[in-house]
Amino acid sequence: xxxxxxxxxxxxxxxxxxxxxxxxxxxxxxxxxxxxxxxxxxxxxxxxxxxxxxxxxxxxxxxxxxxxxxxxxxxxxxxxxxxxxxxxxxxxxxxxxxxxxxxxxxxxxxxxxxxxxxxxxxxxxxxxxxxxxxxxxxxxxxxxxxxxxxxxxxxxxxxxxxxxxxxxxxxxxxxxxxxxxxxxxxxxxxxxxxxxxxxxxxxxxxxxxxxxxxxxxxxxxxxxxxxxxxxxxxxxxxx
Amino acid sequence: xxxxxxxxxxxxxxxxxxxxxxxxxxxxxxxxxxxxxxxxxxxxxxxxxxxxxxxxxxxxxxxxxxxxxxxxxxxxxxxxxxxxxxxxxxxxxxxxxxxxxxxxxxxxxxxxxxxxxxxxxxxxxxxxxxxxxxxxxxxxxxxxxxxxxxxxxxxxxxxxxxxxxxxxxxxxxxxxxxxxxxxxxxxxxxxxxxx
Numbered sequence: 001x002x003x004x005x006x007x008x009x010x011x012x013x014x015x016x017x018x019x020x021x022x023x024x025x026x027x028x029x030x031x032x033x034x035x036x037x038x039x040x041x042x043x044x045x046x047x048x049x050x051x052x053x054x055x056x057x058x059x060x061x062x063x064x065x066x067x068x069x070x071x072x073x074x075x076x077x078x079x080x081x082x083x084x085x086x087x088x089x090x091x092x093x094x095x096x097x098x099x100x101x102x103x104x105x106x107x108x109x110x111x112x113x114x115x116x117x118x119x120x121x122x123x124x125x126x127x128x129x130x131x132x133x134x135x136x137x138x139x140x141x142x143x144x145x146x147x148x149x150x151x152x153x154x155x156x157x158x159x160x161x162x163x164x165x166x167x168x169x170x171x172x173x174x175x176x177x178x179x180x181x182x183x184x185x186x187x188x189x190x191x192x193x194x195x196x197x198x199x200x201x202x203x204x205x206x207x208x209x210x211x212x213x214x215x216x217x218x219x220x221x222x223x224x225x226x227x228x229x230x231x232x233x234x235x236x237x238x239x
Numbered sequence: 240x241x242x243x244x245x246x247x248x249x250x251x252x253x254x255x256x257x258x259x260x261x262x263x264x265x266x267x268x269x270x271x272x273x274x275x276x277x278x279x280x281x282x283x284x285x286x287x288x289x290x291x292x293x294x295x296x297x298x299x300x301x302x303x304x305x306x307x308x309x310x311x312x313x314x315x316x317x318x319x320x321x322x323x324x325x326x327x328x329x330x331x332x333x334x335x336x337x338x339x340x341x342x343x344x345x346x347x348x349x350x351x352x353x354x355x356x357x358x359x360x361x362x363x364x365x366x367x368x369x370x371x372x373x374x375x376x377x378x379x380x381x382x383x384x385x386x387x388x389x390x391x392x393x394x395x396x397x398x399x400x401x402x403x404x405x406x407x408x409x410x411x412x413x414x415x416x417x418x419x420x421x422x423x424x425x426x427x428x429x430x431x432x433x434x
Contacts, residue, residue: 020351021330024415073419092420099416105349106415107405111333112326114400115391119324122392124306125294126313131255 020105023070023098069094172203177211185221185236193232240284243269244277248302251281256385257299297388298395322390324366331357332366332383337402340370340380366390 072091184191193212197205212234215221225232240248246267250258263274278300282293291302304312324332331354334346346354358381361367370382388395407415 095419096416099419101351102415102419103407103412105351106407106411107402108330108333108337108349110405111337111399111402112330114405115329115333115336116324116326118391118393119322119329122390123322124309125292125303126309127301127303127389128252129255132253 020102021109024102024106024109069098170203172207174207174211174214177204177207178214181208181211181215181234182220185234190233190235193234196234241277241280243267243273244280244284247274247277248281248284251293251300251302254301257295257297257301257389259299263300295394296392297385325357327352327354327357328361328366331361332387335367335381336383336387336399339382341382342378342380344378 069091073095181191181196184196193209196212197208200208212221212223212232215234216223220237222235222237223232224235247263250263250266260271260274260278263269263278264271267274269277278293285291285293285302287305290305290308292305294301294303296303330350331346334349335341338345343354343358346358358367362369362381365384366387367381368384370380372379383396387393388398393399
């Protein structure tokens with residue numbers, strides 16, 4: 001919703017605050033003649049002080065129907081409606097809805113009048129409204145001090161040292177893996193990686209593979225893998 | 240003047256807002272009956288011949304200046320606060336006071352006009368305040384404030400005449416309906432005798 005600034009303050013109708021106020025006064029008293037009501041001003045007042053103000057769709061839609069009923073009423077009043085001819089049901093329904101809304105609105109119009117009187121009657125007295133310095137007093141001590149102590153104690157106790165059990169520092173030696181591979185190759189010309197890695201956990205297996213790759217780099221072995229993810233044959237280089 | 244009446248007088252003088260009797264009981268550590276008696280004593284003491292009066296307003300008791308001294312009181316300020324409330328604002332306040340908490344669309348629907356800027360200005364003036372959104376996340380709802388009660392001389396929230404008393408009587412409501420139904424007829428045909 002856009003902020004209204006001082007320059008866009010409502011230009012209020014002198015007499016009426018909204019279409020319902022206007023129409024209700026109109027039909028309850030005979031002082032005001034429907035023909036004399038400036039419809040444009042009613043619409044303007046209904047749209048609100050600031051036409052850019054957002055209406056929610058439901059309220060706006062409903063109000064449009066009611067305003068249309070008012071416009072229709074006025075048009076009929078100007079042109080006349082043959083008495084014997086029944087107006088169409090939609091028109092009657094709209095007028096009925098308008099009547100119901102006026103009846104629902106009426107108590108608040110009168111309550112506003114009552115409030116205006118109260119405001120006039122209560123205008124005189126002046127109040128001393130100086131804030132007191134300082135913080136307000138604490139609430140009366142209804143708590144049992146022992147309970148407070150019991151609640152405080154767990155907060156004061158030193159927390160247990162966190163467990164590091166899950167943080168093992170494992171050491172897997174590449175040297176040991178190299179030695180193991182070299183000793184296996186000392187007795188056989190070719191060994192299977194699967195056989196070497198048998199029973200090893202993933203980390204040890206990875207180190208065993210690194211050991212094999214290290215031997216390839218040194219030119220001591222060649223690797224051959226028949227298919228992806230298959231076994232790797234580690235063959236000692238011919239001497 | 241009893242000691243308790245003196246204490247209550249001092250508290251009412253100091254407090255920035257009307258003090259509920261319960262608060263007076265708590266602070267003085269006295270029974271409600273004793274505090275009520277002290278208040279009665281105090282009211283008698285601040286009679287019409289004095290400048291102050293003890294008043295029950297906005298959910299508590301307060302000491303305020305007497306109404307007939309408004310003019311001289313306002314001379315203390317260069318520009319006294321503007322207490323005027325427009326008819327549109329009065330009507331909006333009436334809807335909120337009776338139906339609170341109530342949202343802007345609900346007020347608009349009842350009044351048949353957009354109330355957004357009226358509500359914003361009433362919130363700015365401290366006569367309305369936000370009352371939260373409904374659990375299902377609808378529009379913000381509003382209620383009247385303690386300042387509203389004070390300004391309109393109400394003893395507390397809901398210190399209003401029953402809304403039923405303001406409703407149209409059966410014949411009046413029927414007249415509204417009939418007037419609208421018949422409004423299309425030419426003047427000479429109906430009861431309206433205008434030209």
